[in-house]
Amino acid sequence: MSLAVKAVGIRKSFGSHEVLKGLDLEVAYGEVLCILGPSGSGKSTFLRCINHLETPNGGYVWVDGAIMGYELNRGALQELPVKRLRAQQSQLGMVFQHFNLFAHRTVLGNVIEGPMVVRGLSRDEAEARAMGLLEQVGMAAKASSYPSQLSGGQKQRVAIARALAMEPRVMLFDEPTSALDPELVGEVLEVMRNLARGGTTMIVVTHEIGFAREVADRVVVMIDGEIREMGAPQQVLSDPGDPRVRSFLSRVLA
Amino acid sequence: MPHLPHSSPAALPLIDLPGPDVTVRRLRHPGRWVSGGIVLLLLAVIGRAFAVGQIQWTVVGQFLTAGVIVTGFGWTVLISACALALGVALGFAFGIMRLSENPILRFAAWLYVWVFRGTPVLLQLLIWFNIALVFPRLYIPGLIDERMVDVVTPFVAAVLGLGVNEGSYLTEVVRGGIGSVDRGQKEAAHTLGMTPGQTMRRIILPQTVRLILPVLGNSAIGMLKFSSLAATIAMGEMLNAAQRIYFINGAVIELLFVCAVWYLAGTTVLSIGQYYLERHFGRDAATATSDRRGFWAWARRPAARGEA
Ligand SMILES: Nc1ncnc2c1ncn2[C@@H]1O[C@H](COP(=O)(O)OP(=O)(O)OP(=O)(O)O)[C@@H](O)[C@H]1O
Numbered sequence: 220m221s222l223a224v225k226a227v228g229i230r231k232s233f234g235s236h237e238v239l240k241g242l243d244l245e246v247a248y249g250e251v252l253c254i255l256g257p258s259g260s261g262k263s264t265f266l267r268c269i270n271h272l273e274t275p276n277g278g279y280v281w282v283d284g285a286i287m288g289y290e291l292n293r294g295a296l297q298e299l300p301v302k303r304l305r306a307q308q309s310q311l312g313m314v315f316q317h318f319n320l321f322a323h324r325t326v327l328g329n330v331i332e333g334p335m336v337v338r339g340l341s342r343d344e345a346e347a348r349a350m351g352l353l354e355q356v357g358m359a360a361k362a363s364s365y366p367s368q369l370s371g372g373q374k375q376r377v378a379i380a381r382a383l384a385m386e387p388r389v390m391l392f393d394e395p396t397s398a399l400d401p402e403l404v405g406e407v408l409e410v411m412r413n414l415a416r417g418g419t420t421m422i423v424v425t426h427e428i429g430f431a432r433e434v435a436d437r438v439v440v441m442i443d444g445e446i447r448e449m450g451a452p453q454q455v456l457s458d459p460g461d462p463r464v465r466s467f468l469s470r471v472l473a
Numbered sequence: 474m475p476h477l478p479h480s481s482p483a484a485l486p487l488i489d490l491p492g493p494d495v496t497v498r499r500l501r502h503p504g505r506w507v508s509g510g511i512v513l514l515l516l517a518v519i520g521r522a523f524a525v526g527q528i529q530w531t532v533v534g535q536f537l538t539a540g541v542i543v544t545g546f547g548w549t550v551l552i553s554a555c556a557l558a559l560g561v562a563l564g565f566a567f568g569i570m571r572l573s574e575n576p577i578l579r580f581a582a583w584l585y586v587w588v589f590r591g592t593p594v595l596l597q598l599l600i601w602f603n604i605a606l607v608f609p610r611l612y613i614p615g616l617i618d619e620r621m622v623d624v625v626t627p628f629v630a631a632v633l634g635l636g637v638n639e640g641s642y643l644t645e646v647v648r649g650g651i652g653s654v655d656r657g658q659k660e661a662a663h664t665l666g667m668t669p670g671q672t673m674r675r676i677i678l679p680q681t682v683r684l685i686l687p688v689l690g691n692s693a694i695g696m697l698k699f700s701s702l703a704a705t706i707a708m709g710e711m712l713n714a715a716q717r718i719y720f721i722n723g724a725v726i727e728l729l730f731v732c733a734v735w736y737l738a739g740t741t742v743l744s745i746g747q748y749y750l751e752r753h754f755g756r757d758a759a760t761a762t763s764d765r766r767g768f769w770a771w772a773r774r775p776a777a778r779g780e781a
Pocket residue numbers: 233238256257258259260261262263264265394
């Protein structure tokens with residue numbers, strides 16, 4: 220198993236508030252990792268540090284042979300120009316809690332935007348591939364709709380297709396179902412389950428313990444900006460050693 | 474005293490309820506007829522007053538299509554168009570600068586708005602017109618070296634004065650428009666690998682344009698009217714042309730009415746254009762189906778805030 224992502228000593232503060240206190244994490248290709256933890260424990264911040272939407276105050280993230288945002292130069296990390304950072308970021312697909320679809324673009328327009336603008340694909344080629352992805356997430360019939368005409372679950376499936384269109388090495392999900400009505404959660408989890416089955420490498424911040432138990436290869440529990448527990452789902456979820464993890468899980472499993 | 478159930482003499486027993494097809498008589502509004510009648514009457518009185526007043530309507534008709542006036546209106550339109558184009562360009566440039574990461578750029582944009590929005594446009598026109606008093610020569614090494622009075626003609630002064638002033642308003646509008654596109658879309662573009670420039674051009678500005686389009690329509694209408702201020706700096710636009718004529722023939726009010734007719738015609742055309750532009754751009758799909766009102770319904774909508 221070769222490594223896809225390696226986070227080394229990630230620290231992040233907002234003002235004097237230290238949100239991440241030196242996190243280490245390794246994710247292998249083909250692995251599905253779920254991050255659980257109470258609200259405010261820094262899960263989103265950690266995910267956003269991994270793809271450099273937030274710049275960590277300490278530590279670094281290595282993705283597929285390169286350090287995100289930096290270049291190793293005579294033993295020091297030299298910050299990269301924004302264009303090269305963006306090229307690195309496009310290797311990590313990101314799915315947001317609030318979808319963040321481009322409101323002025325159709326479903327198809329959302330999915331072809333990255334491939335056309337960033338990778339320079341022709342419109343025909345981008346559309347052909349986009350339709351394939353929309354098929355995969357069950358949204359092909361809505362290709363010419365605008366985001367405002369879709370339900371939350373449909374929006375999220377389009378957002379997943381949009382991220383997949385860049386053929387990322389790793390997919391990051393930040394609570395992809397938290398903004399959805401309960402009856403719409405299933406359709407999004409189903410798409411994610413299929414991705415996992417297809418061998419996509421995924422880091423998923425979620426409150427869906429059932430999903431984590433079923434799909435994850437490993438589960439991480441974060442509390443107060445630290446990783447308190449890490450391991451196979453059945454071990455972490457049913458027999459956590461850390462008392463704070465145990466009390467968190469007993470609250471969410473209740 | 475025992476609490477009685479709520480009942481009035483008109484209590485309607487179930488047995489008397491009419492069938493579902495019962496006729497419905499609408500409430501009459503006699504007040505509307507009365508107030509409408511009064512307004513019509515007033516309009517008639519005003520109309521008659523002008524008809525029999527000291528105005529030679531034949532002179533109005535005669536000068537409506539006079540060569541000098543039509544040429545003047547041409548200048549009016551040209552100044553307005555150029556000034557609006559300049560204003561839009563400046564508005565976008567400074568509006569984007571206003572949100573720059575670079576504090577010096579942000580400050581420069583703030584300064585621009587502060588100066589040009591904080592002084593009267595008429596004053597700015599006069600300063601541009603007399604700029605040669607400050608800088609007698611315009612000298613850019615290798616590019617241009619001329620007397621300022623030859624460069625800043627009344628036309629150039631009018632376009633600069635009106636355009637730079639408009640730009641300061643539009644800067645704030647563009648800034649607001651950019652700010653209203655949610656951050657999440659910007660982040661999504663970044664995670665796809667789009668550079669800040671690509672994100673601005675392809676994601677943020679298109680959504681901004683939609684938001685500021687109604688303002689631009691109002692700007693165009695306002696500009697057509699404000700261009701009349703250029704008459705004070707010897708620019709031969711329509712009002713200036715009219716003034717030159719009535720200094721000679723004394724038909725003051727007639728020529729001012731001629732101008733009024735042309736300005737109204739211009740602003741009406743612009744309003745219609747604005748309606749179709751808004752209908753074309755001013756929607757994502759959510760409003761596309763619901764907003765199918767005709768032009769006249771749109772034209773009589775309550776005026777937007779800040780409409781000139
Ligand atoms: N941009 C920011 N500026 C200041 N504080 C922030 C910022 N982003 C996050 N925080 C703070 O960092 C802490 C962790 O936030 P984060 O969003 O990572 O938590 P989370 O684990 O994702 O929580 P949730 O489950 O509610 O999404 C919170 O206390 C939050 O207030």
